[in-house]
Amino acid sequence: MLEVQGLRKAFGAIQAVDGVSFSAPDGAITGLLGPNGAGKTTTLRMLYTLMRPDAGSIRIDGVDAQVDPLQARRRMGVLPDAKGLYKRLTARENIEYFGRLQGLGEATLRERCEQLIQALDLGEIADRKTEGFSQGQRVKTAIARALIHAPQNILLDEPTNGLDVMATRAMRRFLLGLREAGHCVLFSSHIMQEVAALCDRIVVIAHGRVVAQGTPDELRAQTGMDNLEDVFVQVIGSEEGLS
Numbered sequence: 001m002l003e004v005q006g007l008r009k010a011f012g013a014i015q016a017v018d019g020v021s022f023s024a025p026d027g028a029i030t031g032l033l034g035p036n037g038a039g040k041t042t043t044l045r046m047l048y049t050l051m052r053p054d055a056g057s058i059r060i061d062g063v064d065a066q067v068d069p070l071q072a073r074r075r076m077g078v079l080p081d082a083k084g085l086y087k088r089l090t091a092r093e094n095i096e097y098f099g100r101l102q103g104l105g106e107a108t109l110r111e112r113c114e115q116l117i118q119a120l121d122l123g124e125i126a127d128r129k130t131e132g133f134s135q136g137q138r139v140k141t142a143i144a145r146a147l148i149h150a151p152q153n154i155l156l157d158e159p160t161n162g163l164d165v166m167a168t169r170a171m172r173r174f175l176l177g178l179r180e181a182g183h184c185v186l187f188s189s190h191i192m193q194e195v196a197a198l199c200d201r202i203v204v205i206a207h208g209r210v211v212a213q214g215t216p217d218e219l220r221a222q223t224g225m226d227n228l229e230d231v232f233v234q235v236i237g238s239e240e241g242l243s
Contacts (some may be wrong), residue, residue, distance in 0.1 A: 001026050001184055002047065002153055007056035009042055009216075016042045018208035020056070024186045024201070026152065029179050031195045034205035035236060040188045042206065044157055047186075048078045060153060070224035076100070077146035079139070079156040091122055091141040095148055096131060102149035109148070116144040117154040119177075121170060136167030143174075154178055156187035160194055172197055192229040204235050211235050 002024040009017040017039045024030035034040045045051045047058055049069040058065040058072070065072035085094050094111060098110040117126050120140045125133065130141060139159060147154070159175075160168045175198055179186050189195055195202065195216075202219060204212040212219055212235040216228060223234040 001059075001061055002030075002155075002186060003057075004047065005057045005060040007043060007058065008054045009039075009046060009051065010054055015045070016208055017053070020205065020208070020210055022203045022210055022213055024153075024184050025184045026184045027179060028200040029175060029185040029187070029198050030201045030203060031199035032186060032203050032205065033190075033195065034188075038205045039208040040205055041157060042208075044080075044155060044186075044188060046078055046154055048080070049073055050080075070109070074149065075151055076153045076155055077143075077149070077151040079142055079146050079154075079159055085130040085133070085138055085141055085145075087162060088129060089145070090127050090129055091133075091137075092117070092126045094141055095144045098145045099148040104149060112148055112242060114146075116147060120144050120174060135162040136164060139163065139167075139171070141162065150166070150182075153184045156185070158188055158190065160189065160191060168194075192232065196228050204232065206236050 005021050007017055007020040020043055030042050046053045049065050049072060060075045063072045063075060095113050096109055117123055120143065122140055122144065125137055133151040160171050163171060175185055199216060201215055203210055219231045220226060223231045225231045225234055
């Protein structure tokens, strides 16, 4: 479970994140939505301890990420906006390298690596160097790398960005499988179709603040809109009018 309270981050005179609070429970997929520049990626970077907040708290399964960032990281699997594979390593070598960084023993590492290769349909490319991989192949390898240590909490920054239809459908099935296994999944997206298909809860950020949150049905009821895209436009438009 992820718990964020009063999170703030400024870059000079720009207040990128301004008092963001929300939680993402286990056994659910939580969507983090907002227009470009809303503060989503900065919020995610603070969650996975790449940035330190100016104020506020982050708890990962009860662990204070600012007090014990190493323990917090061990409880998370992260797919950042920069996928960053090592091009001269194979997919398998990329995955195993990160498993060793997490301190996995060789037997456990090989077992988990093979499970992820099968689950993400990487068998045909597992022993190919990642240079020249398609976007879908890179994303799936990066997700396997993020999950090699079997973290409870999964943070994904636009995981379906640039994927074709078949890769997107496969990714959707995989994320639903993580939810069914009881994981906490938090992902950002601009694609309303993905949000509608996957999310149990939605958090909408604009101008660095949470402007709406709840289940899809709760947000529909609050705005009087049936379509999630219309819900998003309504809450973002209301915030723009107040700015």
